[in-house]
Structure formats: C-alpha cells, structure tokens
Amino acid sequence: MSSVNQSVTNGTAGSQYQGLLERALFSTLTTVPCCAFLFINGTMMFTLRSKALFRDTSRYVLLFNLLFADTIQMSLSQLLYLVAACQTTVTYPVCGVVNMIAKLTNEVSPLTLVVMSLERYVAVCFPLRHTAIITARNTAAAVVAVWAVSSLNVLTRVFLLLEFPFKELDSLQMKDFCSEVSMMLGPRSNQYDRAYNCFLFVSATVAIISSYIGVVVAARSASSTDASSRRARNTLLLHLVQLGLSLSSTVYLPILIAVSRTVARLVFVRIQNVLYVCIFIFPRCLSSLIYGIRDHAIRLALLHRLYCCRQSRRPCAAKSIARRTSFFIGTVVFEK
Structure with a gap:
C-alpha cells in the first residue's frame, strides 16, 4: 500500500477513540442536512420531469443530469460515512464498486457544467442558430458523451486496481474503513488520480472562461441582447463557482495528509468530519438551491x-x- 494511503489510514484509525455519543452526534449532524438536501434534489428532479416544458428544454435536461449525478454522489458519500462511523469494514470488491460509482458521478458534475456553459454561449452568441444546434438529439448525445468519458476514467482506475496483488492477502476483508483513499492501492493510482484531476480542472475552467469571454464580447457588439447577455454572464459565473466547489474534493486528500501529520488522531477525525460537510455535502446541494431560487x-x-x-x-x-x-x-x- 502506498505511503499516502498509510498516512491517512493512521489518522482514520483514530475513530476508535471516539465515544459512542460523539460518533452519534457527528452522524446526526451530517445525516440530517444530507437527507434534507436529498429531499430538495429529489423534489427538483421530480419537478423537472413532471412537465413537458422542462423535459423538452435543453438547459433543464442538463440541469436534471447534474442534479441526478450530485444526488447519487451525495447518497453514496453519506453511506460510506455512516459505515465508517459504525466502525464497520467491508470487502475490497464491495468497497471498490461503491467508490467507482461515486467517482463516476463525481466526474459527471464538472463535465455537465461545461456543457451547460457551452449551451449558454450558443444561446447568446448564435441566437438564430440556437434551435438548430441545441436540439433534443444533440442534448441527449452530449449527456451520453459526458457519462461515457466519466466511465472511461472509472475503467482506467479499475485496470490500475487489478495491478495490486490481491492474491497475497490473507482475506479480501478490509482492515481499514472503506473510502476512496483506501482503494488507492499503488503509487500509479495516486499519480493517475492527480494527473486526471489536474487535466479535468484546467480543461473545464478554460471552457467556462472562454464561454464567458465570448458572451461578454457578444454583449458589447449587440446592445439589443443586453438583458439576455447579462443573465448569461451571471449564469456562467455561477457555473464557474459550481465548478470550483465540485472540484474541491480534489484537495480533500492533500489536506487530510497534511493534517494527519500534525495533529492527534482524535482531532484529525473531528477535522475530517468538518471537511466532509464542507467539501462533499455543501457543494452537492448548491445546484438545487441556485436554480430553484434563481430560475x-x-x-x-x-x-x-x-x-x-x-x-x-x-x-x-x-x-x-x-x-x-x-x-x-x-x-x-x-x-x-
């Protein structure tokens, strides 16, 4: 197992020093808001599928895809958190499947934001061709492409996991709690994860900023569409903020590594709980709040x-x- 994994494992082992009352308190403080936002997301998705107007409009179809991915990711993250809080270990195959699904949905969110930004760019810069370019068929193809690219990333991670000599283990039962860190069983997995996250962050940021610049240029050259351009600029800025929040999970592991080397185990577990709420739960609930209030x-x-x-x-x-x-x-x- 890599030194990175071992460093974080030493910190997560401190959960055994938490009392039952403290673990129940942290579990309640994370589960209650998570369930509340899952209800909001579910209501939003049901609303988006309940009317033909929402089902036939491309931006609402993309929003449904974003909410769907965030809902699954938040549900699986909370499930893994509760399993760890109950000090329950699972087998490597079970942990691997759950983490790969969570990773898949986690990659879908930034890619969907990129597609949503491009849709707003076409709507403002090419208003006469918007209906011809952004069709129901093209929107469905974009959604399929987003999930396909994310699936290829997950398959690559599976192939990297197969390099680990599982046959040398006495049992497939995990000794540590199931998490994304626990499934980084070799240095190549960690290196690939860093490279892909960097590529995804840079590519998505460039795409959204380029769309924003294009909208600004179009707004200056056509004053008649000033109101729609202003709304599009605000939407793209929100997409950029959402992108930063959705990719904030990439700094989760480095922060844990740095904290685990400087603080006691029990303090580390408490800090990890706070980071979980700020990095995993909070960003996943913003999409429904932003669009539910703004639109x-x-x-x-x-x-x-x-x-x-x-x-x-x-x-x-x-x-x-x-x-x-x-x-x-x-x-x-x-x-x-």
Missing part, C-alpha cells in the same frame, strides 16, 4: 409542488394554482 420557471413549479403537498385535501385550489403556475412558467420561458 423563475423552476421556482414557480416548486412552489406549486409544495403547495399541492400541503393542500392535498383541496383539489379545487390546487387546480387553480396549477393553471396560474403553468401560465407564468410559459410566460417566463417565452420571455427568455
């Missing part, structure tokens, strides 16, 4: 959905709200 069409549909849940015994009022909401959604999308 008028989604906000109206969400308010209607929540109103129907609370007023399920009043069908007449719900139908009236539904008619008004559908009218406002159509008006907002037409104006955009």
Whole structure:
C-alpha cells in the first residue's frame, strides 16, 4: 500500500477513540442536512420531469443530469460515512464498486457544467442558430458523451486496481474503513488520480472562461441582447463557482495528509468530519438551491409542488394554482 494511503489510514484509525455519543452526534449532524438536501434534489428532479416544458428544454435536461449525478454522489458519500462511523469494514470488491460509482458521478458534475456553459454561449452568441444546434438529439448525445468519458476514467482506475496483488492477502476483508483513499492501492493510482484531476480542472475552467469571454464580447457588439447577455454572464459565473466547489474534493486528500501529520488522531477525525460537510455535502446541494431560487420557471413549479403537498385535501385550489403556475412558467420561458 502506498505511503499516502498509510498516512491517512493512521489518522482514520483514530475513530476508535471516539465515544459512542460523539460518533452519534457527528452522524446526526451530517445525516440530517444530507437527507434534507436529498429531499430538495429529489423534489427538483421530480419537478423537472413532471412537465413537458422542462423535459423538452435543453438547459433543464442538463440541469436534471447534474442534479441526478450530485444526488447519487451525495447518497453514496453519506453511506460510506455512516459505515465508517459504525466502525464497520467491508470487502475490497464491495468497497471498490461503491467508490467507482461515486467517482463516476463525481466526474459527471464538472463535465455537465461545461456543457451547460457551452449551451449558454450558443444561446447568446448564435441566437438564430440556437434551435438548430441545441436540439433534443444533440442534448441527449452530449449527456451520453459526458457519462461515457466519466466511465472511461472509472475503467482506467479499475485496470490500475487489478495491478495490486490481491492474491497475497490473507482475506479480501478490509482492515481499514472503506473510502476512496483506501482503494488507492499503488503509487500509479495516486499519480493517475492527480494527473486526471489536474487535466479535468484546467480543461473545464478554460471552457467556462472562454464561454464567458465570448458572451461578454457578444454583449458589447449587440446592445439589443443586453438583458439576455447579462443573465448569461451571471449564469456562467455561477457555473464557474459550481465548478470550483465540485472540484474541491480534489484537495480533500492533500489536506487530510497534511493534517494527519500534525495533529492527534482524535482531532484529525473531528477535522475530517468538518471537511466532509464542507467539501462533499455543501457543494452537492448548491445546484438545487441556485436554480430553484434563481430560475423563475423552476421556482414557480416548486412552489406549486409544495403547495399541492400541503393542500392535498383541496383539489379545487390546487387546480387553480396549477393553471396560474403553468401560465407564468410559459410566460417566463417565452420571455427568455
């Protein structure tokens, strides 16, 4: 096992010094907000699939893909956290499958943000050709390409794992808690992880910044589209912030390594819990909050959905709200 893995393992072993009350407290403090945001994400995804308007609009299809990937990633991360909090170990194959799925969805998020930025660039810089370029077929092809590229990365990691001599182990039962760090069983895995994360971060950042510059140039040359260009610039800036937050997990391991060498084991575990909330849970919940509040069409549909849940015994009022909401959604999308 690599020295990087061993360094973090020595720190994670300190969880055995945590009392039952402290472990229950940390588990509650992470599970409650995670479940709340999973509910919000689920409501958002159900809303995006409940109306033909959302299903046929490319930016909402891409948003659904982003929320879907973030929801799966957050669910698996919380599952691994609770398994570690319960001091339960699993086998290498089980840990590998869960981590590979989590890694797959984690890579989908930044790539989807890049596609969403390119869609906004085409909408502003080529408004007359937007409907011809951003079609339902092309959007579906972009989503498939995002998942295919992420899957190739996961397959590469699987091949690197096969180089580890598992036959020399007495048992496939893990001695450490299941985590992404525990599955880096060789130096090549760690080197590949650093190289891919660097390439992904640089490529995604360049794509979003280039789209932003293109929108700014188009806004200066065409004052008639100033309002739509301003909205597109703000959207691209939000995408850049989301990209930074989604890729913040790449600094998780270096921070843990540095902290594990300077503090006591119990303090390390507490710091690791805080970093988990800030790096894994918080970024995954921002997408639903940003688009749920900022986008008028989604906000109206969400308010209607929540109103129907609370007023399920009043069908007449719900139908009236539904008619008004559908009218406002159509008006907002037409104006955009």
